[in-house]
Amino acid sequence: MASEETNREMLKELRDAVVKYDEQKAVYWANRVIDKGVDPVIAIKDGLAQAMSAIGELYKAKKYGLPGVIACGDAVNAVLNLLRPHIKDEARMKGKIVIGNVEGDNHELGKKLVKIALEASGWLVYDLGVDVKAEEFAKGVQRVDADILALSAWATSNMLQIRKIIDTVRARKPKVVCMVGGPHMTRELATLYGAEGFAENFAGVDAEASRILKQAQAK
Numbered sequence: 090m091a092s093e094e095t096n097r098e099m100l101k102e103l104r105d106a107v108v109k110y111d112e113q114k115a116v117y118w119a120n121r122v123i124d125k126g127v128d129p130v131i132a133i134k135d136g137l138a139q140a141m142s143a144i145g146e147l148y149k150a151k152k153y154g155l156p157g158v159i160a161c162g163d164a165v166n167a168v169l170n171l172l173r174p175h176i177k178d179e180a181r182m183k184g185k186i187v188i189g190n191v192e193g194d195n196h197e198l199g200k201k202l203v204k205i206a207l208e209a210s211g212w213l214v215y216d217l218g219v220d221v222k223a224e225e226f227a228k229g230v231q232r233v234d235a236d237i238l239a240l241s242a243w244a245t246s247n248m249l250q251i252r253k254i255i256d257t258v259r260a261r262k263p264k265v266v267c268m269v270g271g272p273h274m275t276r277e278l279a280t281l282y283g284a285e286g287f288a289e290n291f292a293g294v295d296a297e298a299s300r301i302l303k304q305a306q307a308k
Contacts, residue, residue, distance in 0.1 A: 096127050100136040103168065107140035108147075110160035112167050119168040129172040130181050130211070137165055137209035138295070145206070145292030155198075158291070162205040169208055182213050184236040184302055187229045189217035191250040196243040202291040203239065203270065210295035223250070223257035231261045236302055239294075240284070242271040251282040266305045268297060 099122050106115035122132050144161050147153040153161075176182070186207055190200055197219055207214050217229050230238055238258055242248040248271065255267050268286030269279045279287035286301040288294040 095125070096122075096131075099125065099127065100132060103132070103136045104140040104143070107137065107161055107164045107168065108143050110157060110164050112160075112164040115164040116167050116171065119171045123171060123175060129175040130178075132172055133169075133209065134211045137168060138211055141165065141206050141209040141291075141295070148290075148292055158202060159198075162202060165205050165209045179213060183211045183299065185213045185215065185233055186237040186239050186298065187215045187217060187226065187233060187235040188239040188241070189221040189226060189229070190219040190241045190243070191247050191254060192220055192222050193250065194241065194243050194247040195219045196241070199243070199270070199272075199290070200241045203241070203288065203294050206291040206294050207239075207298065212295070212298065223254040226254050227258045227261045230258050230265055235262070235265060236305075237286075237298055238265050238267045239298070240267065240269045242269065242274065245273050247271075248273065248278070248282070251284070255283040264305065266301045268294075268301060270294070 099118055103115060103118040103122060106118055144153065144158060148158055188200060188204055190196065204214050204216055215229060215233050215235065217225060226238065240251055240254060242251060251269055258265060266286065267284040268288060269282065269284045270288045270290070274287060276287040285304070286297045288297045
């Protein structure tokens with residue numbers, strides 16, 4: 090077992106590699122973390138989550154464009170694939186989220202980045218894919234006993250599906266909380282459609298998911 094100082098140094102190296110979208114180096118440090126017996130949940134929360142927060146700030150400041158963010162996402166995925174098998178207690182993660190694009194929406198990129206950001210921040214994410222019908226969302230939420238339903242809708246015509254999906258899901262699991270996103274979505278529209286949360290892009294999605302789940306648990 091490595092010392093606390095060594096662990097901190099390894100997690101810093103891991104964070105830096107992900108932020109610099111150096112997948113090879115990120116994988117190297119992820120393997121070191123595993124070999125030294127670092128708790129994989131800590132590695133995700135103190136390593137990847139902080140990296141994604143930094144990437145989000147760089148994106149908001151327009152210092153990183155989508156190609157850079159996607160490259161960072163590839164590094165995150167590579168690290169997660171190494172860390173996940175070593176997580177023995179999923180209850181220590183932040184919660185369970187079912188994510189997908191509403192029926193008629195086949196745009197994958199935005200959802201992919203949101204999923205990566207959530208997983209890197211310590212959430213268990215179940216991706217139903219694109220063009221998902223209301224009943225499929227309901228079954229998915231019920232099957233994994235999800236805490237949050239996250240819906241992506243690219244076009245304004247697809248956004249009209251959101252209310253139907255939320256109503257269908259809550260008929261099966263009334264206490265699930267919902268968040269929505271998409272280029273034409275606003276917080277006001279999210280509320281109108283029955284969702285508690287709204288995320289403009291991947292950069293704020295972890296904070297918003299944490300906020301709405303905490304709010305729901307306090308009721």
